[in-house]
Each structure stands twice: as C-alpha cells, then as structure tokens.
Amino acid sequence: MDLKDKIRSIPDYPKPGIMFRDVTTLWQDARGFRKAVDELVQPYAGQRIDKVAAIEARGFILGGAVAHQLSVGFVPVRKPGKLPAATIGVDYDLEYGRDRLEIHVDAIGRGENVLVVDDLIATGGTALAAIHLVEAMGGKVVGCSFVVDLPVLGGRGRLEAAGHTVTSLVDFPGH
Numbered sequence: 001m002d003l004k005d006k007i008r009s010i011p012d013y014p015k016p017g018i019m020f021r022d023v024t025t026l027w028q029d030a031r032g033f034r035k036a037v038d039e040l041v042q043p044y045a046g047q048r049i050d051k052v053a054a055i056e057a058r059g060f061i062l063g064g065a066v067a068h069q070l071s072v073g074f075v076p077v078r079k080p081g082k083l084p085a086a087t088i089g090v091d092y093d094l095e096y097g098r099d100r101l102e103i104h105v106d107a108i109g110r111g112e113n114v115l116v117v118d119d120l121i122a123t124g125g126t127a128l129a130a131i132h133l134v135e136a137m138g139g140k141v142v143g144c145s146f147v148v149d150l151p152v153l154g155g156r157g158r159l160e161a162a163g164h165t166v167t168s169l170v171d172f173p174g175h
C-alpha cells in the first residue's frame with residue numbers, strides 16, 4: 001500500500017494558491033492509519049524517548065497514537081489560550097499566515113528526550129516553534145516526524161540545518 005495514494009489533495013484551501021494535503025483520508029483507512037503510525041514509530045522503537053510533543057490539531061491524532069505505541073507520555077502544543085494551566089508561548093510564521101503556539105510550563109522536565117510530531121512540514125516554522133518551546137523547558141528534541149514533507153518549501157532543510165533529525169513518510173512536489 002502506498003500512503004501517498006491515501007492522502008487527498010485539495011486545491012485553493014484554505015487560501016487561493018495553497019494545495020492542501022488532507023491526511024484525514026489516510027486516517028479513515030484502517031490499514032493506512034496503522035501503517036503511517038508504525039512507520040513514524042519504527043525509527044524510535046529502540047531509543048530512549050520520554051515524551052511525544054505534538055502540534056494542534058492534526059498532530060494530536062498522530063502524536064497520541066505514536067506516544068501510545070512507544071509507551072511514553074504525550075504533550076500537547078496548542079494554539080493560544082487553549083491550555084488551562086501556566087504556559088510559555090512563541091510567535092512564528094507559517095505558509096499561510098502568522099500564529100502562536102503554547103505549551104504547559106511543567107509539561108517537559110529538564111533533560112527529557114522528546115519526539116516532535118505533526119502531520120506535515122512545509123516551511124518548518126511551526127515545527128521550529130514547537131522545538132523552541134521544548135528546548136525552553138530543558139527538553140532535548142531527539143527527532144521530528146511528519147507524515148508529509150513539502151520539500152520545495154524548505155522546512156526539512158531548515159530543521160536539519162539546525163541539527164535536528166527529520167523523518168517524513170511521503171513527499172509532494174510543489175505546495
């Protein structure tokens with residue numbers, strides 16, 4: 001089975017010129033969802049991971065499944081105002097706009113090994129913001145895993161240039 005065939009592409013969503021890569025069609029397929037999660041987990045199965053930090057909202061579905069399969073904790077990285085306890089936040093640019101992410105200040109302990117998970121990497125701004133938050137709490141980002149990479153937007157290269165290990169399962173040309 002090719003995971004790429006299960007991902008739906010929607011032109012001009014949410015804005016003209018954006019080709020939205022919709023992973024809900026992958027998730028609704030039992031074998032596709034399992035295969036995607038298995039492939040995200042596989043590189044980290046033998047490594048010491050303490051937490052998966054995943055990005056709202058699509059990252060939660062994948063990150064929750066990955067954390068469960070690795071038997072590690074799960075940490076939500078959320079849009080502003082969504083987390084109930086004390087947070088730290090960071091502003092960042094994304095492919096279609098500007099946004100902010102927050103994390104609970106007590107979510108990650110100093111020295112913990114953290115795997116960052118999201119559905120897709122485009123420019124890498126979102127993932128770099130999540131990495132910043134994890135590192136601000138003293139966590140060590142051991143890897144960043146995505147189902148989809150849009151290589152032309154350069155996010156993977158930005159993360160790798162910053163010294164991070166990036167895993168992605170499917171590439172799409174263009175964006």
Ligand code: AMP
Pocket residue numbers: 018019020021022055058093094095118119120121122123124125126127155175
């Ligand atoms: P970026 O910060 O540019 O790497 O954008 C990644 C974030 O925006 C991820 O959380 C994605 O879910 C979302 N995203 C950006 N571009 C797309 C796209 N073409 N299709 C689907 N999601 C996207």
